[in-house]
Amino acid sequence: MTTPEQHLRRTPLRSALTKAGAKWTATPAGDAAISDGLGSINAARHLAITDLSTMPxxxxxxxxxxxxxxxxxxxxxxxxxxxxxxxxxxxxxxxxxxxxxxxxxxxxxxxxxxxxxxxxxxxxxxxxxxxxxxDSQAWFVVTGAKAPEMFAKICGIDFRLNKFPDLSIAQTSVAKISAIVTRADIGSTPAFHILADSASALYFFDCLIDAAQEFGNALACRSILRDLESG
Amino acid sequence: MKILNCPLNGPRNISEFVWGGEMKPMPDPATATDAQWTDFLFLEDNTAGEITEWWLHAPTNYWFIARRNTLTDEIIETMTYDAYLARQKANASGEAEPAAKPTTGGTETGATSA
Structure with missing residues (x-):
């Protein structure tokens, strides 16, 4: 059992994710903790938000x-x-x-x-x-078939799967802050990686949660994404 | 929402862009008078009609050139700085416009703000 506070490198979402019920495991490099025990593979295929901010x-x-x-x-x-x-x-x-x-x-x-x-x-x-x-950017992943609908609420770019193909990148404004959005599907599940200013990560996370609410408002974690990866 | 066409990122909401001032030649810093330098840094010509301006796509910190009509606020075209320089060079030598293609910008749509 590890905690984010045992490491100098911490995700800015540690308090929010702990409140949401996250457990913590050490990253493979052992230099930080990463959230675990959140979400399900079905939720991740529908719509889920994952924090990978402490990943290399x-x-x-x-x-x-x-x-x-x-x-x-x-x-x-x-x-x-x-x-x-x-x-x-x-x-x-x-x-x-x-x-x-x-x-x-x-x-x-x-x-x-x-x-x-x-x-x-x-x-x-x-x-x-x-x-x-x-250090400068937080890293989120939004997975699931409903992701384009969720993005439509907070960003002007058309992220529909037939308009924004796999491996496309949009450097744009999401929820009023600059973000790099990359579609890189995980297995057969649509996945959008978002890199955004780490100092605004809590605000940004709140915006994602708010936008995702009508779709089930699920959180996921790295182990769920790895399950998606292996099919 | 007005859409501006970034030469690097394509059409985006105007709220993603920052106006950078009129495009004007920089005086030689070694020989310019204080008045010339002040004019270059701070004073705009405020031309009524078509002008050439700097614009910034803030999420990518990407500077480019736009031609805009200040009477109608229509953005006539946008282009990279390299394309702008190539055009200036061609114009100076009296040749036809270079192949570097500017992008068209400045359409009005009903898209919502990000």
Missing amino acids: RIGFKGRQTIPAMQKRGIVLEGTANRAFRQPDGGLCLVLAASEVILLSPLSGDDGKLQKLHDDWRLDDAERTYPMLRR
């Missing part, structure tokens, strides 16, 4: 970012607002010709991302530099 991720920015990432074996192309699945199950989000964000797989294995961070040297003069997105 990193960004890179700079004019030579795309070739620098390709050199490191990351699967990506220089197409802005497209996501690319990685062989380990992670995601590479190409935000612009000069910026990417890498999300860890649901297993939470941070070996590859940690190595990217550790191996970067200013002296290499590659014209790409790391951005510590794990």
